[in-house]
Amino acid sequence: MKINNDFFMNLAINEAWKYQFLTYPNPAVGCVVVKGDSEILAIEAHKEAGMPHAEVNALKAAFLKYHPNDVLKTLNDSFKIHEYLIKNHKGFFNDCKVYVTLEPCNHIGKTPSCANLIKELKPNKVIIGHEDSNNDAKGGIETLKLADIDIELDCLKKEAYELLYPFLKWNSGTFIFYKMAQTLNGSVDGAISANQAKAYVHSLRDKIDLLLIGGNTVRTDKPTLDARYIAGRAPNVMIYSKNKIFDRKIPLFHIPNREVVISDDLFKLLDHKFIMVEGTYTLLDTLKEKLDYILLIVNPKIRKGSNALNDLDIDFEIVHENYIGEEKLVFLKRKS
Amino acid sequence: MKINNDFFMNLAINEAWKYQFLTYPNPAVGCVVVKGDSEILAIEAHKEAGMPHAEVNALKAAFLKYHPNDVLKTLNDSFKIHEYLIKNHKGFFNDCKVYVTLEPCNHIGKTPSCANLIKELKPNKVIIGHEDSNNDAKGGIETLKLADIDIELDCLKKEAYELLYPFLKWNSGTFIFYKMAQTLNGSVDGAISANQAKAYVHSLRDKIDLLLIGGNTVRTDKPTLDARYIAGRAPNVMIYSKNKIFDRKIPLFHIPNREVVISDDLFKLLDHKFIMVEGTYTLLDTLKEKLDYILLIVNPKIRKGSNALNDLDIDFEIVHENYIGEEKLVFLKRKS
CATH class of the missing domain: 3.40.430.10 (Dihydrofolate Reductase, subunit A)
Structure with missing residues (x-):
């Protein structure tokens, strides 16, 4: 079996499906963080509206994999996790790849912008399954590009689309x-x-x-x-x-x-x-x-x-x- | 999602199921090689009787992940892969964990003994799903123990048993x-x-x-x-x-x-x-x-x-x- 981008994206997609429908009105989203070429640090998903986005759960879990007793462990609120990671990452993510099934959100709603968080943590690369067409949230790719972060789009796009489909449907009708x-x-x-x-x-x-x-x-x-x-x-x-x-x-x-x-x-x-x-x-x-x-x-x-x-x-x-x-x-x- | 022994063993089990029945009269077996804590190097399976065992396919793929243009790439025969790895591993596997759904075979049949190969490569740990009760092949755990290799048994034992079940049945009746x-x-x-x-x-x-x-x-x-x-x-x-x-x-x-x-x-x-x-x-x-x-x-x-x-x-x-x-x-x- 090939251990490549599709492999890691597939882990993210499968994790997200566990919470399909339960994230309503948000989309089901999964995120995997890989250090270097293939060291898996985290496989996480968005679980419920108002709770941290998939990227936040995964970046937190990835950091804790190397710093298991860090105070980050005690933080559950999105704003606090964002703030803590931005302050304390010390370049930890610079050799990491972030796989996310959906373009990271660009807006501050119930939780802060994931695109902004990723921009600050500066991972080596962000691999995205499907773009976000939601007017409120889109623009994440643009934000990351402006911060000179390497981006790869359309990884397992069809599978990422099927994961997103219920959201696209309830969002437009x-x-x-x-x-x-x-x-x-x-x-x-x-x-x-x-x-x-x-x-x-x-x-x-x-x-x-x-x-x-x-x-x-x-x-x-x-x-x-x-x-x-x-x-x-x-x-x-x-x-x-x-x-x-x-x-x-x-x-x-x-x-x-x-x-x-x-x-x-x-x-x-x-x-x-x-x-x-x-x-x-x-x-x-x-x-x-x-x-x-x-x-x-x-x-x-x-x-x-x-x-x-x-x-x-x-x-x-x-x-x-x-x-x-x-x-x-x-x-x-x-x-x- | 927890990235632990069960996670890696599950990858090995799923890979093996792709070849269930097709390995007859051999069992379906899967193997995963992980470097350090969670760097996935290989997810492989035994594909057909007479062809290399899961461990051989996985150890070969793992070595090639770090040495993509090595001559090992051209070897497909089990005896030759064994011989090459034993001669050229240079301690590459010493910080690796080997997850295998079934106790590595201890006998030389159509292919050489996997327990012997692993013994020579000295991985950090061997994690095994299910013991082998086959009189011809068993003894691999004993061989590894005598070589002072750290062993963990019964990882996802029930799932490893279900994978093995057709073999147990056709082997005894x-x-x-x-x-x-x-x-x-x-x-x-x-x-x-x-x-x-x-x-x-x-x-x-x-x-x-x-x-x-x-x-x-x-x-x-x-x-x-x-x-x-x-x-x-x-x-x-x-x-x-x-x-x-x-x-x-x-x-x-x-x-x-x-x-x-x-x-x-x-x-x-x-x-x-x-x-x-x-x-x-x-x-x-x-x-x-x-x-x-x-x-x-x-x-x-x-x-x-x-x-x-x-x-x-x-x-x-x-x-x-x-x-x-x-x-x-x-x-x-x-x-x-």
């Missing part, structure tokens, strides 16, 4: 994914997922703008649709149903600070940026042209049961996969 | 896997796999001892069952059928140097070490207790069609996954 669980052979009957996968779904619910669910699922399953497994925020819900009459004792109607809309107007989806669809197989055919992803949770067992997707005809690309315990999480992007 | 292709939703109708996946299946046919196929599949599909996509060897075939009468014009009967047996006696399988089963869904229930793996090739599309596995009830563990082009290759081990 609406990103919709359908979450479903099935067995290896496609059965959706009965309880499929283990608790670890359920907790992951709750962490998604905690982030999304809207949860879309079918009326029949609500009537049959009487769900709560909250994020209790992670003590998170319950999302607003849209129930897709022509018939507006529901038993108001169903738990989902009794969550504080939640809006519930009952509607059969799918145009309402466009009022939201980040939408998860659950349990509405019958709606999938109608929705399929609007769907960006299916997030498929696969339990590795074979079981008799009905196959909810059998009447569809859609082509996908597997853009990433992770494990959740023994189960598989497959990010499928619809081919348009 | 029979390893049987069922190869099948399906869409995301489990449909098996029509042509599913792309050419790249077909070529991979042919490379498996080139290695196995026996291909088991159902009589109905033979009668309906009239297959050739050779390895023409890779210009490989066509495997011997057992057709599982009570009715012994077949149209002898079916191409599979006309391959030179191939044995074809028509039988409904599954005990005959035990005369072979490495068996692939193709296209006999009806046989799966009978066979399921004997099956070690399902090798599932998943095309990421949803299509209407019949679900061949729906009448089974089996639990699996996903032991590894690779991509073949846009398709997914899933190694599923039956839970017993």
Whole structure:
């Protein structure tokens, strides 16, 4: 296997995917810091909006690899990490390469500018996966170039683009994914997922703008649709149903600070940026042209049961996969 | 992400899985060489029986990383690489760590002993995933210990065991896997796999001892069952059928140097070490207790069609996954 720029960028991309969706409204970004030719110092990612960017996490971890007991270890706030590194780096990064999946941000928002931090630390080279088209944040490449830092663009650009795609979509309109669980052979009957996968779904619910669910699922399953497994925020819900009459004792109607809309107007989806669809197989055919992803949770067992997707005809690309315990999480992007 | 022994061993394990089954009758083995704490010099694997072992490929690549134009580059034969490295290493490996998924071999077979090579190169440490229980090859750890080389055992032992499992099975009896292709939703109708996946299946046919196929599949599909996509060897075939009468014009009967047996006696399988089963869904229930793996090739599309596995009830563990082009290759081990 070749140990080259693609190899290191791939480590950054895989690390970032672990936090895909969970960084909303920010993009998922990964960063790797390599000293010399191939000494790996850090593989880090942006984990949640408001928390340090991938570059900050990676530069901090890289510095600590050589200075394990440095006071930097105790700093978690982005501004403080920036300030500390700029003051104390003493040229540590001058023989380092920084691999980052997305152009470093150039603006000061909830966290300070990564391009500025990198400029001050003066690494030997910055290798970038994909440029940032976001008007607020772009300009990082320009900043680094003006500081005479060597830059290489478009490293694993296609993979970096796929990592960025949900952000590009929710940033310019609406990103919709359908979450479903099935067995290896496609059965959706009965309880499929283990608790670890359920907790992951709750962490998604905690982030999304809207949860879309079918009326029949609500009537049959009487769900709560909250994020209790992670003590998170319950999302607003849209129930897709022509018939507006529901038993108001169903738990989902009794969550504080939640809006519930009952509607059969799918145009309402466009009022939201980040939408998860659950349990509405019958709606999938109608929705399929609007769907960006299916997030498929696969339990590795074979079981008799009905196959909810059998009447569809859609082509996908597997853009990433992770494990959740023994189960598989497959990010499928619809081919348009 | 922690950059530690597990991280490097994981790189070695993933590299080895790329050649799983293709190393038959040898085990799939991976090796990573790291200089100092975390400077990655090589990530290599054993690729085919008779070719250099993982350690030899990795030690060669590591040396070449620092000496890119050395004459070592031109050597491909194991004996010659051993001899050259022992003569010319000049202490290069003394500050290196060698991660190997399996205890280095201690015997001289088609290739010389890896334990002896490592002993001579004197790396700082050897980290081993799983011990070798093979009577012919074991003893490598002992050899290294006697040479005062620091050894750490059982690094990612469970993952190293899963990598080794097919070898353990065919070495002590029979390893049987069922190869099948399906869409995301489990449909098996029509042509599913792309050419790249077909070529991979042919490379498996080139290695196995026996291909088991159902009589109905033979009668309906009239297959050739050779390895023409890779210009490989066509495997011997057992057709599982009570009715012994077949149209002898079916191409599979006309391959030179191939044995074809028509039988409904599954005990005959035990005369072979490495068996692939193709296209006999009806046989799966009978066979399921004997099956070690399902090798599932998943095309990421949803299509209407019949679900061949729906009448089974089996639990699996996903032991590894690779991509073949846009398709997914899933190694599923039956839970017993």
